[in-house]
Amino acid sequence: MTDGTGRTPTEAFVAHRNLLFTVAYEMLGSAADAEDVLQEAWLRWVGVDHDEVREQRAYLVRIVTRQALMHLRTLGRRKESYVGPWLPEPLLTSPDVAEDVELADSVSMAMLLVLETLAPAERAVFVLREVFALDYAEIAEAVDRTPAAVRQIAHRARAHVAARRPRGSVSAAENRRTVAAFRGAVETGDLQGLLDVLAPDVVLLTDGGGVVRAALAPVVGAGLVAEVLGNIASTTLHPTLINGDPALVIRRGGEVDTVIAMRIDDGLITGLYAVRNPAKLSRVERENPVGR
Numbered sequence: 001m002t003d004g005t006g007r008t009p010t011e012a013f014v015a016h017r018n019l020l021f022t023v024a025y026e027m028l029g030s031a032a033d034a035e036d037v038l039q040e041a042w043l044r045w046v047g048v049d050h051d052e053v054r055e056q057r058a059y060l061v062r063i064v065t066r067q068a069l070m071h072l073r074t075l076g077r078r079k080e081s082y083v084g085p086w087l088p089e090p091l092l093t094s095p096d097v098a099e100d101v102e103l104a105d106s107v108s109m110a111m112l113l114v115l116e117t118l119a120p121a122e123r124a125v126f127v128l129r130e131v132f133a134l135d136y137a138e139i140a141e142a143v144d145r146t147p148a149a150v151r152q153i154a155h156r157a158r159a160h161v162a163a164r165r166p167r168g169s170v171s172a173a174e175n176r177r178t179v180a181a182f183r184g185a186v187e188t189g190d191l192q193g194l195l196d197v198l199a200p201d202v203v204l205l206t207d208g209g210g211v212v213r214a215a216l217a218p219v220v221g222a223g224l225v226a227e228v229l230g231n232i233a234s235t236t237l238h239p240t241l242i243n244g245d246p247a248l249v250i251r252r253g254g255e256v257d258t259v260i261a262m263r264i265d266d267g268l269i270t271g272l273y274a275v276r277n278p279a280k281l282s283r284v285e286r287e288n289p290v291g292r
Contacts, residue, residue, distance in 0.1 A: 007056070009045060009046065009048075009050050009056075012056040012057075012060070013042060013045055013060065016056070016057055016060050016061075017038070017289075018289045018290060018291035019057070019061070019132070019291055019292055020038055020041065020060055020061065020064045021034055021035070021038060021288075021289065021290065022103075022107065022131075022290040022291060022292065023061060023064050023065065023068070023127060023128070023132065024037040024038060024064050024067075024068045025091070025107070025290065026106060026107060026112065026115065026127045026131065027065070027068040027069070027072065027115075027120075027123055027124060027127055028068055028071055028072065028075060029075075029088035029089065029112050029115070029116065030075065030088070030089045031089045031091055031283050031288065032089065032279075033071050033075060034068075036071070037064055037067045037068050037071055038064070040067045041060065041063045041064045041067055044063050044067075045060065045063060058134070058138045058141075061128065061132070061134065061138070061142060062138070062141055062142040065124055065128065065142040065143065066142065066143075066144075068124070069120055069121075069124060069143070072120045072123075073120075082209065082210075083208070083209060083210025083216070084206070084207065084208055084209070084210065084214055084215065084216040084217075085205040085206065085207055085214075085215075085216075085217075085218065086207060087109070087113075087205060087207035087273050087275050087280075088109060088112040088113070088116075088243075089275075089280040089283060090109070090242045090243060090247070090259045090261060090275050090280065090281070090283065090284055091107070091242065091243055091283050091284070091288040091290065092240060092241065092242060092283060092284045092285065092286060092287050092288060093107070093241050093242065093243060093244050093287065093288060093290060094241070094287050095241065097241070097244045097290055098172060098241055098244050098245070100244075100292070102131070103131070103244065103290065103291070103292055104243075104244030104245065105165075105244070106127070106130075106131040107243045107244050107290055108243050108244055108245050108261075108263075109242070109243050109245070109261040109262075109263070109271075109273045110165070110263035110271055110273075111161075111165065112243070113271075113273075114161055114164045114165055115127070115161070117160070117164065118157055118160060118161070121143055121145070121153060122153055122156060122157040122160070123157070124139075124142065124143050125139055125143060125150055125153045125154050125157055126154065126157035126158065126161060128142060129150075129154045130154075130158065130161075131292070132292055136150045136151055136154070139154075174264075174267055175245065175246055175264055176246050178197055178264050178267055178268070178269065179239065179246040179247075179248070179262065179264075180239075181193065181196070181197045182194070182197045182198075182248075182262070182269060183237045183239065183248055185197065186229050186232060186233065186235070186237060187233070187234065187235065187236065187237060188233070188234075189230060189233030189234065191226055191230065194222075194225075194226040194229060195222050195223075195226055197268060197269055198222040198225055198226060198268065198269050199222065199265065199268040199269060199270040200221070200222050201220065201221065201222075201270070202220075202221070202222050202225050202268075202269055202270055202271065202272065203218050203219070203220050203225075203270070203271050203272070204218065204219040204220075204225045204228060204229075204271075204272040204274065205218055205219075205271070205272070205273050205274070206219075206274040206276060207273075207274065207275045207276060207277050207280070208276045208277055209276075209277030209278075209279060209280070211277055211278060211279070212276045212277065212278065213276075214274070214276050214277075215228070225272065232250065235250055236250075236251075237249070237250060237260070238250075238251065240284070242259055242261050242284065243261060244290075245261060245262070246262075247259060247260060247261045247262065248260045249284060256281045256284055256285065257276065258274055258275065258276045259274070259275045259281065259284055260272060260273070260274050260275075261273045261275070
């Protein structure tokens, strides 16, 4: 059985898989949970009467969105008992993702943390509208709201995100220079070099999940953050692309120990996100296909 594009249901699912994974990941901040959502979506998709499906992409996005919304409830309960700051699961991404500015921004660690501050329905609507450009009628079906209600939710979510997203536009080249300066300062223990690239109100979040050593509260201020980073001086930091942005990886004994992602505003680092929880580090060894 095929649709108007000539694709069978299986071919359609495979063709849209990167999009579906990205929708689920942006809603959940967890690649493992996003994969679970895709498994559940596949089981529902194969049970659908495909003769009744007018547009496969929209239908698949609807299934994934509904499953992700259900997972958000479970994830919320899990976060309530999480030890220390909770950070999204970092993904190793290809250079192609970084070249798609809107996609890279939407999966960045900084943006995912902003999305965490939205209510579940707001998060779903924002992702589907602002990132994937679905029309209001399609989103309404996915979140079980009227198109008019979806417009209101989208307006509210857009204003919320706009107030919290990175303040200044920074080129990819400037980002790389800032990350390189930060890397050199940490590796050599250059305190002044660190202070030169850290914003005065920089915030460091470390996610150990209660499994490995990590700060249990945010570290705020350039001086305190530089002091903490001084503990890893002389450690080699390996540059990589995480969630579409330049990032650094610390390895110990050949294994990934820490992923350091960052938020850069106007050439200064305003946020540092150090993921150390071993359960969240399996996706930084191989590229993860995200897409629109």
